[in-house]
Amino acid sequence: MEYIALQLFNGLVNGSFYALLSLGLAVIFGVLRVVNFAHGALYMLGAFAAYLLLQDFGVGFWIALILAPIGIGIAGMVLERLLIRRLYGLDPLYNFLLTFGLTLMIQDGVRLRYGLQGQPYPAPAELAGSVSAGLVAYPTYRLFVIAFSIVVCVAVWFVIERTRLGMIVRAATERPELTRALGINVDRWVTPVFGFGVALAALGGVLAAPMRNVSPLMGSELIIFAFAVVVIGGMGSIAGAVVAGFLVGVLASLAAIFNPALENVVAFALMAIVLLVRPAGLFGSLEARS
């Protein structure tokens, strides 16, 4: 019983990362209709930014948690202005190819400089301890990851569902033409929204650094899951991305109790089922996709 309860927590930790990544993907897809394949590479850059801040400037985890997402977010905005923007008029496949190419370039760039083996990054001293939980001492840092990402997800949901800014973004997502007709400058929001989505990925990267191997490929491995999560939640649905993220995390961890190999399969099995039963995803509406 205790084991299952703890495993549930592990699921929530994994879910936290899925939720943060797919939240960013969903926001970007919702407003820009761009499937950002470079999301995983940007997540990796977040982790490397935290590592570099510590290594070269002695800047610790907490400040990195703020600085890295801002820095990578700005880099994302530059990317949108310079490259992604040019392909909006074309088939979505072009942006898919572009962001995939960017992924390879970013990954290989980092690999050339730092190698593949990975870099060490310690957990912040305040969270390095653990909470006694019967079977094992549960790391405080993991509990922090769960709490922190829930706070971030709720905050993002609040901004989008309950504020005027969010209303504009939602309107632009669902009926861009109509929103324009009402005199709202949709295009003005495109770049910041992309930057924001990217910042969420970088935030996930910083959070992952103390737990996972900080290596150039850390994102490429996770991004596939994030895509499955977005599809399960419903393309472009904010709440869907978050709920599906935690759901996949928890189900995968529970499945691992029976057989460790199942952990990787669950997300895709769930995706297949959801697509069969509700093709628009758990929270998606078919309208929003057209």
Added chain:
Amino acid sequence: MKRTIAGSLVALLLAAACGGGPGGGPPAKLTDGKLVIAVINDQSGVYADLSGKNAVEAVNMAVEDFKAKYGDNALGGTVEVLTADHQNKADVAQQKAQEFYERSNADLILDVPTSSAALAIADVAKAQQKLYINVSAATTVLTGKSCNKYTFHYAYDTYMLAQGTGVTVTQQGGKSWYIIYPNYAFGQDMESSFRQAVTAAGGTVIQSDGSPFPNTTGDFSSLLLKAGSLKPQVLGAMQAGGDLVNVVKQYNEFKLKDQNIKLAVGLLFDTDITALGQDALAGTVYTTPWLWNMDDQSKTFADKFLKRTGIRPTFAHAGNYSAAWQYMDAVRRAGSDDADAVVKQLEGYKFNDFFIRNGFVRAEDHWVQHDALIAQVKPKSEAKETFDYSKVVSTIAAEKASRPLSEAGCSMPK
């Protein structure tokens, strides 16, 4: 009379023309005027740091040093070093090997990490009847079921690792084991080798679980929790490279050490220690064929290597240097690069160099038997420089570190 004088004059002239360098004896006869060594390894993936480009550099160093010792023409021609990236894929490895042997007239293929790729090349070597010395792959199948006349296995294998770490840790009181392994050829081979070694040493393996490979999430927490509930005395982690880094990171996170669950690592390279930070692994006992700081002659090599590459050599780097050297020396002794003649020189050969101690090339399965080391990671406070990671705890005699021939299952075709 005249004729005999002329005859001996010609003979004298000939001898002078061919006369050897400091090594004496005539130079080798090379079939195409040059000796070609091809290094096939991973230059872009998970094993690129532990061997990769720097392993090629090590082979270049061996060639230069060999020339410096025996003279430029000791082998009767130039020595060329070629290289290719097999991307850890068996099919790419096979194709590259074919190309090197056939088109580039390679006389030897070296290195080849990743067990599946290593085995693929063994088949090519057999078919082409050209030499292949594997350094970086761990599978015992190379000298077992897949053994052949032209394939040699040089630095280490899963048997050596299990005999070292499995037996030592069990004898130190770690009787009950929970083994986690990456679920592919290498991991499965490691699991069975360790299970055998632990059981033979009087321990038990309570359970073992395969982790998905590649592990896309980088998460091992479910297996570590299971370890917490099984309460073994030892958690045996058979993962390699990045996966191992994640396991150790999370083992420390869950503080399994405080619950008296010791961590035993199947295969550890210096590059893994760099990635984790020395203190994350401090105290870990592991088996390795060689450490750069084990003695003066190893340090001399490590100093030269550091100057050229900026890092201290892993055992894969040193192993490639040593294997290339021993191959060239066999060519020199054979006086020819003919594969069969070189195999004859290698089989049964006894030798020592900075990497291999009490070396002996077994003719029956082509395992290069030699001493292995039990090493322990030092805490950073004891390190004298950046790469001063580990110290030698004890030495395992060559015979004990080598799989008995009766278990090898190799029937060597002559």
